[in-house]
Amino acid sequence: MASPAPTTRPRHRLLLALALVLLAPLVGEYLLGNQPITALPAVLVLAPMYGCGALLIREGARRAGRGWPTMLLLAAAYALLEEGPIDQMLWNPHYGDVDMGLAYADTQVSWLGTSAALLQDVLAMHTVWSVCVPIALVEAFAADRSRPWLGRPGWALTGAVFVAGSAFLAVEQYRSGKFLASTAQFAGACAAIVVLIAAAFAVGRLRLPPWDVAAPAPWLVGTVAFAAGSAYWARDFLLPDGVSPWVAVALWCVLAAGVGWLCARWSRTPGWGPRHRLALTAGAVLTYVWLGFTHAREMDVPYGTALCGNVVFGAAALVLLGAATVRVRRQGVRTAEIG
Template structure:
């Protein structure tokens, strides 16, 4: 019971830590005060953290694996950027004009921004924290019915807070065209149905690939996406196409090599370390010191996870093959 509670709390804290703080997004409007950052973190725990936990619990309770988790993560990204913050449709979102490049007037979106921001949520906001915490605590479900109900309510409150803050804070109030909201909502619903009913894969297959190869894929592909997003001298249409090719190529290589999910997440997490630090440099000494602490915490987490893992935490000395058997047995007993 205590172990599963610790796992759930670790995930609800790690998701916003990665999604907003390690990325350096708290510096978008200058270095905020400590109290403001704590308030931001609490809201992001309610929004990102509860979403990551519910996505992960849904997949594992259904006996599903990463295709389900990543599809639900894509639905979350579209929910946030299409319906709540509406950054996919707001031409002056946060005053940074993210839709100017590769603007598609018929849809009201910017091609590079759409590909980039949705990939961020799938890979970093949801996928990376889930993979790291599961590497520490295992793949069995962590919540009972009361826990599911509690975090569902927290997520709804987080959605309301995210929507109201996005609506009221910024250069100007913005509301998307009703047709855009309807289409985005339908796609979100379709992705949820696809994730729940469209995949029949087992919860996991024993990784066959090398962990260092997975780490290299996560770091190289993640860094490549971040560098492409900063490449302003190229056509935005080519930029969006290159992003899609990179994502597709990385997915194909991962499917072929099947490295451990944690190794991919480790490479992705280190990508955010340099991205967030690069953002902090422009905000002065206080931001640099703060971001250095966040990066140190992220690296320490990776080291602890790599050294200990779920077997050591459980106090069991088993081979990797036996570990998958334990996970399957725990899933069955928990669901029953």
């Protein structure tokens, strides 16, 4: 008789949850290059919002028996929540002492009260890298990735910490910038967040038919992910001078739709599995590795210190990807033996 499929022990599940809480801000802020290595202790301040937000999304989807479509839409809702009602970057023209109004002036949409390009950056950064990439990386170390890691008390505690951490950061942002968005802007953002959350659990009920084509090689999946992410973040270097910023906005829509369609098709092919999901994640992680170096001169620390942080965080990301690859391969061998 075949042995039962391996399960993740309770202690291991708790460690996975804690790893996700810490990894989300490390990827979202430090690997990106928004925070220097000298500010590493601040990860404990960011983790309640970033990390607990990612963990709530992962646990909510898994507890409901949902998968990646649900987590992607919940991550988009988180992106709007963080940069909207929490820190108000979407509307504050001088957020973080940076002239955001000037930087994104060419794609400003008056009825939104924000810039289309800024909105796209927020959705790309947080949906993909701040939430989905950390979840996928940590799930690579779980024997049963579809199972929740927390019980109800742990889930409730995570929610409480997320609310407290988000409120703390919202108050701090207001104190530092003395900016408060309009009631209409808050209401519009909240409405969009509610729609995304509702859509997240509605789309999880859909059962699309399989695609009767062989799954692509994992290296090809990773290459596409890296190329797509790099093309988006390198748009200022790739587009010729004089091209309207709205061209970049339109290309983002095409790129996002194309990658989403491709991943939806690939995920329904025979043979698609953990190695392909990890390859997608690796392509996204490697994009942030090189992107972080481009932000070194923008940090409020000496250039050498900023580069040192880029090297440390980039090397740590590569080590983590290597460990995840080994883990996924071992799980594949163990699953084949059980089967």
